[in-house]
Amino acid sequence: MISRRDFLKYTVKGAAGLAVPLAAIEIVNPKKILADSQGIGKTRWVFLVDTYKCVGCGFCVKACKIENEIPYDANVTRTWVERYVNTKDGRLFADTPKGARDGFTTNKIDLGLGKFQDVKNEDIRRSFFVPKLCNQCENPPCVQVCPVGATYQTPDGVVLVDRTWCIGCGYCIMGCPYGVRFFHPKYHTAEKCNFCYHRISKGLKTACVQACPFGARMIGNIKDPNDPVTKIVTTERVGILKSEYGTKPQVYYIGLDEEVR
Amino acid sequence: MKNHVWRPLFAVIGIIVLILIARLFYVPHDFGIHERGFMYGWYRNNNIEDWKQVKVKYQGRDYCKDCHSDKYESILKSPHSIIQCENCHGPAIDHPSDPPKLAIDRSRAQCLRCHFPLPYPSSGRAKIRGIDPDTHNRDFQCVTCHNPHKPNLSIR
Numbered sequence: 001m002i003s004r005r006d007f008l009k010y011t012v013k014g015a016a017g018l019a020v021p022l023a024a025i026e027i028v029n030p031k032k033i034l035a036d037s038q039g040i041g042k043t044r045w046v047f048l049v050d051t052y053k054c055v056g057c058g059f060c061v062k063a064c065k066i067e068n069e070i071p072y073d074a075n076v077t078r079t080w081v082e083r084y085v086n087t088k089d090g091r092l093f094a095d096t097p098k099g100a101r102d103g104f105t106t107n108k109i110d111l112g113l114g115k116f117q118d119v120k121n122e123d124i125r126r127s128f129f130v131p132k133l134c135n136q137c138e139n140p141p142c143v144q145v146c147p148v149g150a151t152y153q154t155p156d157g158v159v160l161v162d163r164t165w166c167i168g169c170g171y172c173i174m175g176c177p178y179g180v181r182f183f184h185p186k187y188h189t190a191e192k193c194n195f196c197y198h199r200i201s202k203g204l205k206t207a208c209v210q211a212c213p214f215g216a217r218m219i220g221n222i223k224d225p226n227d228p229v230t231k232i233v234t235t236e237r238v239g240i241l242k243s244e245y246g247t248k249p250q251v252y253y254i255g256l257d258e259e260v261r
Numbered sequence: 262m263k264n265h266v267w268r269p270l271f272a273v274i275g276i277i278v279l280i281l282i283a284r285l286f287y288v289p290h291d292f293g294i295h296e297r298g299f300m301y302g303w304y305r306n307n308n309i310e311d312w313k314q315v316k317v318k319y320q321g322r323d324y325c326k327d328c329h330s331d332k333y334e335s336i337l338k339s340p341h342s343i344i345q346c347e348n349c350h351g352p353a354i355d356h357p358s359d360p361p362k363l364a365i366d367r368s369r370a371q372c373l374r375c376h377f378p379l380p381y382p383s384s385g386r387a388k389i390r391g392i393d394p395d396t397h398n399r400d401f402q403c404v405t406c407h408n409p410h411k412p413n414l415s416i417r
Contacts (some may be wrong), residue, residue, distance in 0.1 A: 041296075054385065055389060056384070059344075066316075066318060104377070104379060105373040106377065107379070126382060127382065127383075129381075129386070133325075139301075140301060152295075152297075152301065152308075155296045155297070160312055174408070197312045198313050198315035198316075209321045210319055210321055210345060213348070214385055216385075241306075
Protein backbone atom coordinates (compact mmCIF):
# COMPACT_ATOMS: atom_id res chain seq x y z
CA MET A 1 0.00 0.00 0.00
CA ILE A 2 1.41 3.37 -1.03
CA SER A 3 1.25 6.27 1.39
CA ARG A 4 -0.25 9.56 0.33
CA ARG A 5 3.13 11.25 0.85
CA ASP A 6 4.90 8.77 -1.51
CA PHE A 7 2.09 9.00 -4.08
CA LEU A 8 2.48 12.78 -4.33
CA LYS A 9 6.31 12.45 -4.48
CA TYR A 10 6.16 9.95 -7.35
CA THR A 11 3.57 12.03 -9.18
CA VAL A 12 5.80 15.12 -9.10
CA LYS A 13 8.90 13.09 -10.09
CA GLY A 14 7.02 11.35 -12.89
CA ALA A 15 5.68 14.60 -14.31
CA ALA A 16 9.16 16.16 -14.14
CA GLY A 17 10.63 13.05 -15.82
CA LEU A 18 8.11 13.25 -18.65
CA ALA A 19 8.77 16.94 -19.19
CA VAL A 20 12.57 16.53 -19.51
CA PRO A 21 12.68 14.37 -22.69
CA LEU A 22 10.23 16.70 -24.44
CA ALA A 23 12.46 19.67 -23.67
CA ALA A 24 15.56 17.68 -24.69
CA ILE A 25 14.02 16.85 -28.10
CA GLU A 26 13.32 20.51 -28.64
CA ILE A 27 16.96 21.42 -27.93
CA VAL A 28 18.45 18.98 -30.48
CA ASN A 29 16.04 19.59 -33.35
CA PRO A 30 18.47 18.85 -36.24
CA LYS A 31 16.42 20.83 -38.74
CA LYS A 32 16.62 23.97 -36.63
CA ILE A 33 20.36 23.64 -36.01
CA LEU A 34 21.03 23.17 -39.71
CA ALA A 35 18.80 26.08 -40.65
CA ASP A 36 20.60 28.32 -38.16
CA SER A 37 24.09 27.28 -39.26
CA GLN A 38 23.79 27.43 -43.04
CA GLY A 39 20.19 28.20 -44.03
CA ILE A 40 19.55 24.74 -45.60
CA GLY A 41 21.86 25.23 -48.57
CA LYS A 42 22.54 28.13 -50.89
CA THR A 43 20.55 26.80 -53.83
CA ARG A 44 16.82 26.53 -54.51
CA TRP A 45 16.05 25.68 -58.12
CA VAL A 46 13.05 27.44 -59.68
CA PHE A 47 11.70 27.65 -63.22
CA LEU A 48 10.26 30.52 -65.21
CA VAL A 49 8.05 30.16 -68.30
CA ASP A 50 7.21 33.08 -70.58
CA THR A 51 4.05 31.99 -72.39
CA TYR A 52 4.18 35.01 -74.74
CA LYS A 53 7.45 33.70 -76.21
CA CYS A 54 6.34 30.08 -76.63
CA VAL A 55 5.43 29.22 -80.24
CA GLY A 56 4.56 25.56 -79.62
CA CYS A 57 7.44 24.10 -81.64
CA GLY A 58 7.86 21.25 -79.15
CA PHE A 59 11.66 21.14 -79.34
CA CYS A 60 11.67 21.17 -75.52
CA VAL A 61 9.54 18.01 -75.35
CA LYS A 62 11.68 16.21 -77.92
CA ALA A 63 14.91 17.14 -76.14
CA CYS A 64 13.48 16.16 -72.74
CA LYS A 65 12.36 12.73 -73.89
CA ILE A 66 15.74 11.92 -75.41
CA GLU A 67 17.82 13.44 -72.62
CA ASN A 68 15.90 11.64 -69.89
CA GLU A 69 15.45 8.34 -71.73
CA ILE A 70 11.66 8.35 -71.81
CA PRO A 71 10.61 5.89 -74.56
CA TYR A 72 10.06 8.18 -77.52
CA ASP A 73 6.83 6.74 -78.88
CA ALA A 74 5.17 6.03 -75.53
CA ASN A 75 2.47 8.61 -74.83
CA VAL A 76 4.10 9.81 -71.61
CA THR A 77 6.42 12.75 -71.14
CA ARG A 78 8.04 14.71 -68.32
CA THR A 79 7.22 18.04 -69.94
CA TRP A 80 4.60 18.98 -72.48
CA VAL A 81 3.12 22.02 -74.21
CA GLU A 82 -0.60 22.82 -74.11
CA ARG A 83 -2.45 24.87 -76.70
CA TYR A 84 -5.42 26.95 -75.56
CA VAL A 85 -7.87 28.23 -78.16
CA ASN A 86 -10.67 30.56 -77.10
CA THR A 87 -13.20 31.26 -79.85
CA LYS A 88 -15.28 34.38 -80.42
CA ASP A 89 -18.48 32.49 -79.54
CA GLY A 90 -17.03 31.64 -76.11
CA ARG A 91 -15.88 28.05 -76.60
CA LEU A 92 -12.60 26.91 -75.09
CA PHE A 93 -10.40 24.19 -76.53
CA ALA A 94 -7.16 22.83 -75.16
CA ASP A 95 -4.98 20.09 -76.59
CA THR A 96 -1.50 18.63 -76.40
CA PRO A 97 -1.13 15.93 -79.09
CA LYS A 98 1.64 13.52 -77.95
CA GLY A 99 2.56 16.18 -75.39
CA ALA A 100 3.47 18.39 -78.39
CA ARG A 101 6.54 16.22 -79.00
CA ASP A 102 6.21 17.06 -82.71
CA GLY A 103 4.92 20.59 -82.15
CA PHE A 104 1.62 21.98 -83.39
CA THR A 105 1.48 21.58 -87.18
CA THR A 106 -2.26 21.84 -87.78
CA ASN A 107 -5.21 24.13 -87.06
CA LYS A 108 -7.25 21.15 -85.89
CA ILE A 109 -7.67 20.74 -82.15
CA ASP A 110 -7.06 17.19 -80.92
CA LEU A 111 -10.14 16.25 -78.88
CA GLY A 112 -8.84 12.76 -78.11
CA LEU A 113 -10.23 9.38 -79.25
CA GLY A 114 -9.28 10.25 -82.82
CA LYS A 115 -11.64 13.23 -83.00
CA PHE A 116 -10.51 16.63 -84.21
CA GLN A 117 -12.15 20.04 -84.11
CA ASP A 118 -11.51 22.44 -86.94
CA VAL A 119 -11.29 26.03 -85.70
CA LYS A 120 -10.98 28.76 -88.32
CA ASN A 121 -8.36 31.39 -87.66
CA GLU A 122 -10.92 34.19 -88.00
CA ASP A 123 -13.06 32.62 -85.25
CA ILE A 124 -10.25 32.74 -82.69
CA ARG A 125 -10.47 35.42 -80.04
CA ARG A 126 -7.44 34.39 -78.07
CA SER A 127 -4.97 31.54 -78.35
CA PHE A 128 -1.61 30.71 -76.86
CA PHE A 129 0.75 27.92 -75.76
CA VAL A 130 1.62 26.94 -72.19
CA PRO A 131 4.56 24.64 -71.45
CA LYS A 132 4.08 22.43 -68.39
CA LEU A 133 6.54 20.55 -66.22
CA CYS A 134 6.99 19.51 -62.59
CA ASN A 135 6.47 22.45 -60.25
CA GLN A 136 9.02 21.13 -57.69
CA CYS A 137 6.60 22.31 -54.99
CA GLU A 138 7.89 23.62 -51.69
CA ASN A 139 5.21 21.41 -50.05
CA PRO A 140 5.09 18.46 -52.49
CA PRO A 141 1.94 16.36 -51.90
CA CYS A 142 3.44 13.54 -53.98
CA VAL A 143 6.23 13.18 -51.40
CA GLN A 144 3.84 13.24 -48.45
CA VAL A 145 1.82 10.32 -49.78
CA CYS A 146 4.77 8.04 -50.63
CA PRO A 147 4.50 5.14 -48.17
CA VAL A 148 8.10 3.92 -48.59
CA GLY A 149 10.25 7.06 -48.82
CA ALA A 150 11.01 6.51 -52.52
CA THR A 151 10.25 10.09 -53.51
CA TYR A 152 11.69 13.02 -51.66
CA GLN A 153 12.82 16.60 -51.86
CA THR A 154 16.54 17.30 -52.14
CA PRO A 155 18.06 20.14 -50.07
CA ASP A 156 18.09 22.28 -53.26
CA GLY A 157 14.34 21.86 -53.72
CA VAL A 158 14.08 19.26 -56.50
CA VAL A 159 11.73 16.32 -56.01
CA LEU A 160 13.38 13.05 -57.08
CA VAL A 161 12.21 9.43 -57.35
CA ASP A 162 14.38 6.56 -56.11
CA ARG A 163 13.79 3.89 -58.77
CA THR A 164 15.32 1.15 -56.62
CA TRP A 165 12.98 1.96 -53.72
CA CYS A 166 9.69 2.75 -55.54
CA ILE A 167 7.13 -0.04 -55.19
CA GLY A 168 4.88 1.32 -57.96
CA CYS A 169 1.79 1.90 -55.82
CA GLY A 170 0.89 5.03 -57.78
CA TYR A 171 -0.19 7.16 -54.79
CA CYS A 172 2.10 9.98 -55.92
CA ILE A 173 0.63 9.91 -59.43
CA MET A 174 -2.84 10.34 -57.89
CA GLY A 175 -1.59 12.89 -55.36
CA CYS A 176 0.00 15.35 -57.79
CA PRO A 177 -2.53 18.14 -58.51
CA TYR A 178 -0.64 19.03 -61.70
CA GLY A 179 -0.63 15.57 -63.27
CA VAL A 180 3.08 15.60 -63.97
CA ARG A 181 3.78 12.07 -62.75
CA PHE A 182 3.41 8.83 -64.70
CA PHE A 183 4.80 5.30 -64.72
CA HIS A 184 8.03 4.85 -66.64
CA PRO A 185 7.16 2.31 -69.36
CA LYS A 186 10.52 0.53 -68.93
CA TYR A 187 11.27 0.71 -65.20
CA HIS A 188 7.63 0.53 -64.02
CA THR A 189 8.35 3.08 -61.32
CA ALA A 190 6.98 6.57 -60.79
CA GLU A 191 8.59 9.07 -63.14
CA LYS A 192 8.62 12.86 -63.24
CA CYS A 193 10.52 15.93 -64.36
CA ASN A 194 13.50 16.54 -62.09
CA PHE A 195 14.76 19.76 -63.73
CA CYS A 196 17.40 17.52 -65.44
CA TYR A 197 19.12 17.08 -62.08
CA HIS A 198 22.19 15.54 -63.76
CA ARG A 199 22.58 18.72 -65.84
CA ILE A 200 21.81 21.49 -63.34
CA SER A 201 24.13 19.91 -60.76
CA LYS A 202 26.94 20.20 -63.36
CA GLY A 203 26.17 23.86 -64.08
CA LEU A 204 24.33 23.15 -67.35
CA LYS A 205 20.83 24.31 -68.26
CA THR A 206 18.06 21.73 -68.43
CA ALA A 207 17.61 20.04 -71.83
CA CYS A 208 14.32 21.87 -72.45
CA VAL A 209 15.79 25.28 -71.60
CA GLN A 210 18.72 24.67 -73.93
CA ALA A 211 16.52 23.39 -76.75
CA CYS A 212 14.04 26.29 -76.62
CA PRO A 213 14.92 28.67 -79.49
CA PHE A 214 12.76 31.50 -78.14
CA GLY A 215 13.88 31.77 -74.53
CA ALA A 216 10.42 30.84 -73.28
CA ARG A 217 11.93 28.62 -70.59
CA MET A 218 14.42 29.64 -67.92
CA ILE A 219 15.87 27.93 -64.86
CA GLY A 220 17.48 29.71 -61.96
CA ASN A 221 18.40 29.74 -58.29
CA ILE A 222 15.92 31.80 -56.26
CA LYS A 223 18.46 32.13 -53.41
CA ASP A 224 20.88 34.00 -55.68
CA PRO A 225 19.71 37.63 -55.85
CA ASN A 226 21.72 38.25 -59.05
CA ASP A 227 20.13 35.36 -60.96
CA PRO A 228 18.07 36.68 -63.94
CA VAL A 229 15.19 34.38 -62.98
CA THR A 230 15.21 35.63 -59.38
CA LYS A 231 15.10 39.22 -60.61
CA ILE A 232 12.05 38.55 -62.78
CA VAL A 233 10.22 36.45 -60.16
CA THR A 234 10.80 39.04 -57.43
CA THR A 235 10.19 42.24 -59.41
CA GLU A 236 7.70 41.38 -62.18
CA ARG A 237 4.16 40.00 -62.26
CA VAL A 238 4.30 36.24 -62.39
CA GLY A 239 1.70 33.57 -61.77
CA ILE A 240 1.70 30.04 -60.41
CA LEU A 241 -0.61 27.12 -61.13
CA LYS A 242 -3.30 26.02 -58.66
CA SER A 243 -2.13 28.20 -55.77
CA GLU A 244 -5.28 27.18 -53.88
CA TYR A 245 -3.75 23.77 -53.12
CA GLY A 246 -1.09 25.31 -50.89
CA THR A 247 1.67 23.31 -52.54
CA LYS A 248 3.80 26.43 -53.19
CA PRO A 249 4.78 25.51 -56.76
CA GLN A 250 8.16 26.80 -57.92
CA VAL A 251 7.46 27.07 -61.65
CA TYR A 252 6.49 30.68 -62.34
CA TYR A 253 4.59 31.80 -65.43
CA ILE A 254 4.50 35.09 -67.30
CA GLY A 255 1.18 35.54 -69.11
CA LEU A 256 -1.00 32.97 -67.35
CA ASP A 257 -4.74 33.16 -67.84
CA GLU A 258 -7.74 31.85 -65.92
CA GLU A 259 -8.40 29.01 -68.37
CA VAL A 260 -4.95 27.54 -67.71
CA ARG A 261 -5.19 24.83 -65.07
CA MET B 262 3.29 -14.53 -14.31
CA LYS B 263 2.18 -17.91 -15.61
CA ASN B 264 3.81 -19.93 -18.38
CA HIS B 265 0.91 -19.43 -20.75
CA VAL B 266 1.69 -15.71 -20.73
CA TRP B 267 5.44 -15.95 -21.11
CA ARG B 268 5.58 -18.43 -23.97
CA PRO B 269 3.59 -16.46 -26.56
CA LEU B 270 5.31 -13.29 -25.31
CA PHE B 271 8.73 -14.82 -26.07
CA ALA B 272 7.46 -15.83 -29.52
CA VAL B 273 6.30 -12.26 -30.22
CA ILE B 274 9.59 -10.79 -28.96
CA GLY B 275 11.47 -13.29 -31.14
CA ILE B 276 9.52 -12.24 -34.25
CA ILE B 277 10.16 -8.56 -33.51
CA VAL B 278 13.90 -9.23 -33.10
CA LEU B 279 13.96 -11.15 -36.39
CA ILE B 280 12.20 -8.26 -38.18
CA LEU B 281 14.69 -5.78 -36.71
CA ILE B 282 17.66 -7.94 -37.81
CA ALA B 283 16.21 -8.35 -41.32
CA ARG B 284 15.63 -4.59 -41.46
CA LEU B 285 19.27 -3.97 -40.50
CA PHE B 286 20.44 -5.84 -43.62
CA TYR B 287 17.64 -4.84 -45.99
CA VAL B 288 17.41 -1.09 -45.39
CA PRO B 289 20.44 0.80 -46.78
CA HIS B 290 22.51 2.61 -44.14
CA ASP B 291 22.05 5.99 -45.79
CA PHE B 292 18.27 5.65 -45.65
CA GLY B 293 16.77 7.97 -43.09
CA ILE B 294 15.44 11.39 -42.28
CA HIS B 295 17.34 14.22 -43.94
CA GLU B 296 17.22 18.02 -44.11
CA ARG B 297 13.54 18.56 -44.74
CA GLY B 298 12.37 16.29 -41.95
CA PHE B 299 10.21 13.19 -41.99
CA MET B 300 7.45 14.56 -44.24
CA TYR B 301 9.59 15.60 -47.22
CA GLY B 302 13.09 14.36 -46.45
CA TRP B 303 12.77 10.63 -45.71
CA TYR B 304 14.88 8.89 -48.33
CA ARG B 305 18.05 7.05 -49.37
CA ASN B 306 20.72 9.74 -49.53
CA ASN B 307 22.88 8.09 -52.24
CA ASN B 308 19.97 8.29 -54.69
CA ILE B 309 20.86 11.96 -55.21
CA GLU B 310 24.27 10.79 -56.50
CA ASP B 311 22.57 8.17 -58.70
CA TRP B 312 20.58 10.90 -60.44
CA LYS B 313 23.68 13.05 -60.92
CA GLN B 314 25.32 10.15 -62.79
CA VAL B 315 22.73 10.22 -65.62
CA LYS B 316 24.47 10.73 -68.96
CA VAL B 317 24.28 14.19 -70.53
CA LYS B 318 23.15 13.85 -74.15
CA TYR B 319 22.46 17.38 -75.38
CA GLN B 320 25.84 19.13 -75.29
CA GLY B 321 24.87 22.56 -76.65
CA ARG B 322 26.23 24.48 -79.63
CA ASP B 323 29.57 25.31 -77.99
CA TYR B 324 30.41 21.61 -78.21
CA CYS B 325 30.06 21.81 -82.04
CA LYS B 326 31.87 25.13 -82.46
CA ASP B 327 35.49 24.02 -82.75
CA CYS B 328 35.20 21.25 -85.37
CA HIS B 329 32.25 22.63 -87.36
CA SER B 330 33.16 26.31 -87.15
CA ASP B 331 31.96 27.01 -90.75
CA LYS B 332 28.47 25.66 -90.01
CA TYR B 333 28.44 27.25 -86.58
CA GLU B 334 29.21 30.68 -88.01
CA SER B 335 26.93 30.41 -91.04
CA ILE B 336 23.84 29.72 -88.95
CA LEU B 337 24.69 32.51 -86.51
CA LYS B 338 24.25 35.02 -89.38
CA SER B 339 20.75 33.74 -90.18
CA PRO B 340 17.36 34.11 -88.46
CA HIS B 341 17.85 30.45 -87.47
CA SER B 342 20.69 31.45 -85.14
CA ILE B 343 18.36 30.92 -82.18
CA ILE B 344 18.01 27.22 -82.99
CA GLN B 345 20.46 24.84 -81.35
CA CYS B 346 22.44 22.54 -83.68
CA GLU B 347 21.13 19.49 -81.84
CA ASN B 348 17.48 20.38 -82.45
CA CYS B 349 17.91 19.16 -86.04
CA HIS B 350 21.14 17.15 -85.91
CA GLY B 351 20.18 15.14 -82.85
CA PRO B 352 21.92 14.91 -79.48
CA ALA B 353 25.72 14.88 -79.73
CA ILE B 354 26.20 12.58 -76.70
CA ASP B 355 29.91 11.66 -77.16
CA HIS B 356 30.19 12.50 -80.86
CA PRO B 357 32.53 11.89 -82.74
CA SER B 358 33.44 8.74 -80.80
CA ASP B 359 29.85 7.74 -79.96
CA PRO B 360 27.90 8.17 -82.20
CA PRO B 361 30.37 8.72 -85.09
CA LYS B 362 27.63 10.22 -87.28
CA LEU B 363 24.52 12.12 -86.25
CA ALA B 364 21.17 11.55 -87.97
CA ILE B 365 19.89 14.85 -89.36
CA ASP B 366 16.14 15.45 -89.26
CA ARG B 367 15.37 16.86 -92.73
CA SER B 368 11.64 16.14 -92.61
CA ARG B 369 8.98 18.69 -93.55
CA ALA B 370 7.45 18.10 -90.12
CA GLN B 371 10.62 19.43 -88.51
CA CYS B 372 10.26 22.79 -90.34
CA LEU B 373 6.50 22.90 -89.80
CA ARG B 374 7.01 22.91 -86.02
CA CYS B 375 7.47 26.65 -86.42
CA HIS B 376 6.50 27.37 -90.04
CA PHE B 377 2.97 25.99 -90.07
CA PRO B 378 1.02 29.26 -89.88
CA LEU B 379 -0.85 29.61 -86.59
CA PRO B 380 -1.59 33.32 -86.28
CA TYR B 381 -2.47 33.13 -82.59
CA PRO B 382 -2.65 36.56 -81.03
CA SER B 383 -0.46 37.00 -77.91
CA SER B 384 1.76 34.07 -78.93
CA GLY B 385 5.14 34.46 -80.60
CA ARG B 386 3.95 31.99 -83.25
CA ALA B 387 1.94 34.74 -85.00
CA LYS B 388 5.17 36.56 -85.92
CA ILE B 389 6.75 33.57 -87.71
CA ARG B 390 6.16 33.28 -91.45
CA GLY B 391 4.50 30.04 -92.46
CA ILE B 392 3.50 28.02 -95.49
CA ASP B 393 0.50 25.82 -96.23
CA PRO B 394 2.08 22.34 -96.40
CA ASP B 395 -0.78 21.06 -98.59
CA THR B 396 -0.13 23.53 -101.41
CA HIS B 397 3.54 24.53 -101.03
CA ASN B 398 5.61 21.97 -103.06
CA ARG B 399 4.08 19.20 -101.05
CA ASP B 400 6.22 16.26 -102.21
CA PHE B 401 9.58 17.91 -101.64
CA GLN B 402 11.69 18.26 -98.56
CA CYS B 403 12.06 21.91 -97.54
CA VAL B 404 15.86 21.55 -97.73
CA THR B 405 15.61 20.92 -101.48
CA CYS B 406 15.22 24.68 -101.93
CA HIS B 407 15.90 26.23 -98.51
CA ASN B 408 19.23 25.84 -96.79
CA PRO B 409 18.35 25.78 -93.07
CA HIS B 410 21.63 27.55 -92.29
CA LYS B 411 20.77 30.33 -94.82
CA PRO B 412 17.00 30.04 -95.12
CA ASN B 413 16.36 33.19 -97.15
CA LEU B 414 16.24 32.14 -100.84
CA SER B 415 17.34 35.56 -102.13
CA ILE B 416 20.74 35.47 -100.39
CA ARG B 417 21.42 31.83 -101.15
